[in-house]
Amino acid sequence: MTPEILLLEDDDSLNLTASLKLQKEGYTVHNAFSVQEAEKLYQSYNISLIICDITLPDGNGLDFCAQIRRESDVLFLFLTALDTEEDMMAGYKKGADDYITKPFSLNVLVSKVNALMKRLPKEIPDCIVSGDITLYPEAKRACKGGLTLALTAREYSLLCFFMENPLHILSRNQLLESIWDIDGNFVDENTLSVNIRRLREKIEDDPSSPSILKNVRGLGYIWERNCEKR
Numbered sequence: 001m002t003p004e005i006l007l008l009e010d011d012d013s014l015n016l017t018a019s020l021k022l023q024k025e026g027y028t029v030h031n032a033f034s035v036q037e038a039e040k041l042y043q044s045y046n047i048s049l050i051i052c053d054i055t056l057p058d059g060n061g062l063d064f065c066a067q068i069r070r071e072s073d074v075l076f077l078f079l080t081a082l083d084t085e086e087d088m089m090a091g092y093k094k095g096a097d098d099y100i101t102k103p104f105s106l107n108v109l110v111s112k113v114n115a116l117m118k119r120l121p122k123e124i125p126d127c128i129v130s131g132d133i134t135l136y137p138e139a140k141r142a143c144k145g146g147l148t149l150a151l152t153a154r155e156y157s158l159l160c161f162f163m164e165n166p167l168h169i170l171s172r173n174q175l176l177e178s179i180w181d182i183d184g185n186f187v188d189e190n191t192l193s194v195n196i197r198r199l200r201e202k203i204e205d206d207p208s209s210p211s212i213l214k215n216v217r218g219l220g221y222i223w224e225r226n227c228e229k230r
Helices: 010-024 034-044 061-069 087-091 106-117 153-165 172-179 189-203
Strands: 004-008 028-032 047-052 074-078 100-102 128-130 131-135 141-144 211-217 220-223
Touching: 004 010, 004 034, 010 028, 010 106, 028 128, 028 172, 034 047, 034 061, 034 087, 047 061, 047 106, 061 074, 061 087, 074 087, 074 106, 087 100, 100 106, 106 172, 131 153, 131 172, 153 189, 153 220, 172 189, 189 211
Parallel strands: 004 028, 004 047, 047 074, 074 100
Antiparallel strands: 128 131, 131 141, 211 220
């Protein structure tokens, strides 16, 4: 299931820009422009990460963080122009997991978010089924039509990542960070393309015209089938 992010930022332009960037990376983003809106969204959705400004029209992000911390250990990232050491320490004391000061790079924001998301505990289902493909996470095994697929470790990791995030566009950068950077290894994008091609050869009926694992021009890849966790 795709992690859901609550973005609390009263600057309309920044809220929209950051939201679009995170959505492009495959995250679901709920936008709030005030503490009151954020409180309602937090209660309505299964939020994994809150990204929050400190200076807000109807309150203070530090107080909102303290309020959330009294009831939850949801990931919390401050995004603010308050950049002194005292400001940062105040944020961490309230329970923040990380702190980014404005102005900032959207790529830095994405990297911070991806790193924080890796802390989330993962529920392991008995299997994930998508058409005639079945993934067995505990056994680290996959089958197509009842026959075990001969996958390399990287191919299996890619298959697992796609089947855990079906019907969502996953960027090349997101795939590289999730599959390779977790080991601290740098790889070029050609390595990803090669692994995608090899995976398609094993799961697609016609690898030259894929119907399951598709390219989305300029954005990344998408697993274009529903997946059911059992």
